Amino acid sequence: MKQITTLAIAALLSLGLGTAVSPAFAKSIATCENEVANSQGADGDAIDSDAGAILASLQQKGVKALDVTDWGGCVRADVIRKDGSTAMEFFDPDTLERLSTNG
Numbered sequence: 001m002k003q004i005t006t007l008a009i010a011a012l013l014s015l016g017l018g019t020a021v022s023p024a025f026a027k028s029i030a031t032c033e034n035e036v037a038n039s040q041g042a043d044g045d046a047i048d049s050d051a052g053a054i055l056a057s058l059q060q061k062g063v064k065a066l067d068v069t070d071w072g073g074c075v076r077a078d079v080i081r082k083d084g085s086t087a088m089e090f091f092d093p094d095t096l097e098r099l100s101t102n103g
Contacts (some may be wrong), residue, residue: 006026027100032071046093055067075090
């Protein structure tokens with residue numbers, strides 16, 4: 001029984017550390033909603049009022065964004081993908097890091 005408990009704890013710790021250091025686990029759009037809820041007085045108006053600058057920054061990073069807007073505290077952009085299709089993508093408002101839609 002003690003061996004099983006020790007193995008279970010080791011597995012949980014291993015999983016926790018893996019998510020903290022692995023770049024394969026991108027931040028999700030839920031992080032924007034949490035940041036907006038925890039911030040003092042900040043809202044999506046900043047994203048909408050800075051849309052031009054945010055759009056230019058995304059384009060400088062190589063993102064073929066057509067427009068940007070606030071979406072629950074995240075930057076939502078209509079982006080032209082490599083295959084020519086257009087898709088909605090989400091970015092962290094502070095870092096412009098692409099976000100996962102999987103929570």
